[in-house]
Amino acid sequence: MRYALLLSYDGTNYGGWQIQKNAVTVQQKLTEALEDTLGYKVNVTASGRTDSGVHAKAQVCHFDAQTSIPAEKLADALNVRLPQDISVLQTVVAPDGFDAQSSAKKKTYCYRVYLSQRRQPLKDRYSVQIKYNVDLQKLEYSAKLFEGEHDFKAYCAAGSQVKTTVRRIYNIEIKKDGCDVAVYVTGNGFLYNMVRTLVGTMIYYSAGRIKEEDIVRSLEKCDRDCVGKTMPAKGLMLESVEYLTKLF
Amino acid sequence: MRYALLLSYDGTNYGGWQIQKNAVTVQQKLTEALEDTLGYKVNVTASGRTDSGVHAKAQVCHFDAQTSIPAEKLADALNVRLPQDISVLQTVVAPDGFDAQSSAKKKTYCYRVYLSQRRQPLKDRYSVQIKYNVDLQKLEYSAKLFEGEHDFKAYCAAGSQVKTTVRRIYNIEIKKDGCDVAVYVTGNGFLYNMVRTLVGTMIYYSAGRIKEEDIVRSLEKCDRDCVGKTMPAKGLMLESVEYLTKLF
Numbered sequence: 001m002r003y004a005l006l007l008s009y010d011g012t013n014y015g016g017w018q019i020q021k022n023a024v025t026v027q028q029k030l031t032e033a034l035e036d037t038l039g040y041k042v043n044v045t046a047s048g049r050t051d052s053g054v055h056a057k058a059q060v061c062h063f064d065a066q067t068s069i070p071a072e073k074l075a076d077a078l079n080v081r082l083p084q085d086i087s088v089l090q091t092v093v094a095p096d097g098f099d100a101q102s103s104a105k106k107k108t109y110c111y112r113v114y115l116s117q118r119r120q121p122l123k124d125r126y127s128v129q130i131k132y133n134v135d136l137q138k139l140e141y142s143a144k145l146f147e148g149e150h151d152f153k154a155y156c157a158a159g160s161q162v163k164t165t166v167r168r169i170y171n172i173e174i175k176k177d178g179c180d181v182a183v184y185v186t187g188n189g190f191l192y193n194m195v196r197t198l199v200g201t202m203i204y205y206s207a208g209r210i211k212e213e214d215i216v217r218s219l220e221k222c223d224r225d226c227v228g229k230t231m232p233a234k235g236l237m238l239e240s241v242e243y244l245t246k247l248f
Numbered sequence: 249m250r251y252a253l254l255l256s257y258d259g260t261n262y263g264g265w266q267i268q269k270n271a272v273t274v275q276q277k278l279t280e281a282l283e284d285t286l287g288y289k290v291n292v293t294a295s296g297r298t299d300s301g302v303h304a305k306a307q308v309c310h311f312d313a314q315t316s317i318p319a320e321k322l323a324d325a326l327n328v329r330l331p332q333d334i335s336v337l338q339t340v341v342a343p344d345g346f347d348a349q350s351s352a353k354k355k356t357y358c359y360r361v362y363l364s365q366r367r368q369p370l371k372d373r374y375s376v377q378i379k380y381n382v383d384l385q386k387l388e389y390s391a392k393l394f395e396g397e398h399d400f401k402a403y404c405a406a407g408s409q410v411k412t413t414v415r416r417i418y419n420i421e422i423k424k425d426g427c428d429v430a431v432y433v434t435g436n437g438f439l440y441n442m443v444r445t446l447v448g449t450m451i452y453y454s455a456g457r458i459k460e461e462d463i464v465r466s467l468e469k470c471d472r473d474c475v476g477k478t479m480p481a482k483g484l485m486l487e488s489v490e491y492l493t494k495l496f
Contacts, residue, residue: 010369057370075366087367118323119335121258122305122485125373237370 003071004094005078006248007046007059010085012125012234016052017059023052026086030061033081037074038065047104047241051193053233055126058089060241062100090248098243106170106242108186111199112235115179127180128235130203136176138206143172143183145215146198153222155198156191157230165191165222172202184239196231204228250342251319253326254496255294255307258333260373260482264300265307271300274334278309281329285322286313295352295489299441301481303374306337308489310348338496346491354418354490356434359447360483363427375428376483378451384424386454391420391431393463394446401470403446404439405478413439413470420450432487444479452476 007030015023019031027044035041042063050056069077074091082088097103112127114120119129146169153165169187176182183199201218204210210228218226255278263271267279275292283289290311298304317325322339330336345351360375362368367377394417401413417435424430431447449466452458458476466474 008369010373055370079367084367084372085369087369089366089368118337119327119332120337121256121333121335122303122374124332125258126370 001066002062002064002094002098003074004092004098004100004247005044005061005063005075005088006090007056007061008087008089009056009059010125011050011053011055013085014052016054017046017049026050026056026059029082029086030078033078034063034065036081037069037077038067045100047100047107048190048238050238051233051236054236054238055234056238058240059238060100060104060243060247062094062098092247094247095245098247100241103243104189104241105244106186106188107190108184108239108242109190109195110237110239111183111185111195111231112237113181113183113199113203113231115181123180126234126237128232132207134181134203135206135208136174136181138208139174139181139183139202142202142205142212142215143174145212145219146172146185146202150219151222152191152194152198152219154218154224154227155194155201157193157197160192162191167191167194193230196233196236197227197229199235200231201228203231249314250310250312250346251322252340252342252346252348252495253292253309253311253323253336254338255304255309256335256337257304257307258373259298259301259303261333262300264302265294265297274298274304274307277330277334278326281326282311282313284329285317285325286315293348295348295355296438296486298486299481299484302484302486303482304486306488307486308348308352308491308495310342310346340495342495343493346495348489351491352437352489353492354434354436355438356432356487356490357438357443358485358487359431359433359443359479360485361429361431361447361451361479363429371428374482374485376480378429380455382429382451383454383456384422384429386456387422387429387431387450390450390453390460390463391422393460393467394420394450398467399470400439400442400446400467402466402472402475403442403449405441405445408440410439415439415442441478444481444484445475445477447483448479449476451479 019027044063047060075088078088113130114123149168171186173184214226267275292311295308323336326336362371397416419434421432462474
């Protein structure tokens with residue numbers, strides 16, 4: 001039986017999703033909790049990896065298991081065994097042929113910044129301080145340049161191994177509330193560091209540090225010299241993953 | 249010269265505001281940063297103590313000093329020396345006769361809860377999970393019972409030494425956003441644990457655990473057996489302190 005799982009985590013203290021040496025990861029903690037609950041080890045697959053320090057409001061995973069525990073009770077059984085900064089929000093029996101990674105149709109990430117001359121400790125865990133002026137209209141304008149299908153090779157950290165660096169961005173939405181700015185990016189998939197570099201480029205553009213032709217060149221010629229800096233991990237959150245059928 | 253200072257802190261890792269043995273406190277960290285900046289020790293007075301684990305969006309403090317550093321530059325000088333979870337948002341020269349504690353006219357605290365069957369790690373740092381049903385209309389109704397001047401002795405932790413336990417609550421406002429509920433309490437002053445016990449009582453009432461006559465009795469007869477539980481510190485935040493003249 002395949003189970004689908006809705007997971008939320010504060011990524012601050014983790015080396016990202018994927019199990020690795022030299023760092024405690026979310027996948028490791030979840031795998032351990034599952035083994036402790038089921039009595040045997042299972043593999044857990046997420047919709048995608050999140051990098052070290054990145055948060056997830058609603059990550060989706062799947063695993064295969066035989067258990068007498070009803071699907072809806074699995075969440076509580078796992079939460080008893082998970083640390084405070086990881087929580088299973090829901091567990092369901094997955095539909096036929098479901099795969100958390102390959103069945104994912106759309107993902108939405110949100111990148112949060114706050115515009116302030118002084119550090120604000122109560123915002124600082126999930127949002128990044130920006131000291132210089134950011135022109136909201138220019139931020140909106142630059143968002144439009146990224147929408148559609150592009151080769152995002154210039155926005156991908158070196159060393160990542162993927163078949164193609166072409167991705168489609170469906171929508172970039174900007175919400176402002178006082179000094180808080182949230183950039184929601186929805187696409188069919190994202191490369192390693194892509195959202196953080198894309199938002200860094202939008203912010204540089206809106207602050208007048210790079211020009212429109214730089215962004216166009218970064219997408220057309222994959223020129224890494226034309227992009228802004230990669231923003232810190234803590235401002236990034238996986239907001240939602242969409243599948244053809246509604247799971248949760 | 250007297251300086252007034254607007255301070256924000258994440259109280260998670262502190263034993264509250266006031267300097268004490270056996271715990272690192274916000275007052276201690278600020279006093280150390282001031283001594284390091286000025287070259288001599290000064291006393292810092294806050295609008296009021298916050299308890300262990302309680303946060304402040306905008307605490308107000310004062311201290312007396314002789315320094316050639318311009319008031320508006322003091323904030324940055326202090327922030328370089330303060331830990332990440334404490335930040336000085338502004339420093340100004342205080343008006344004549346100003347005292348952060350005795351000049352305070354109104355304080356607003358906010359208590360945050362989220363209604364959810366499962367723990368939500370991304371809300372859990374500044375908000376408290378409530379698993380049972382809370383009737384919003386009943387919550388609003390109970391708020392009205394507390395407004396006005398009352399003897400809040402039943403809402404004050406044992407062992408605190410104050411001249412009077414009478415306080416005036418000007419207003420209690422409830423804001424709901426999805427599963428997030430924020431209770432803003434504005435008064436002329438608060439006793440030790442008062443907001444946390446008051447909100448605990450409101451929540452118990454709205455969940456049908458205690459009755460209107462219990463609340464009335466707790467205020468009229470100061471009967472501690474009639475109040476709800478004291479809510480955890482992490483959900484409480486000092487939102488603002490008002491003075492006759494606008495300082496910041």
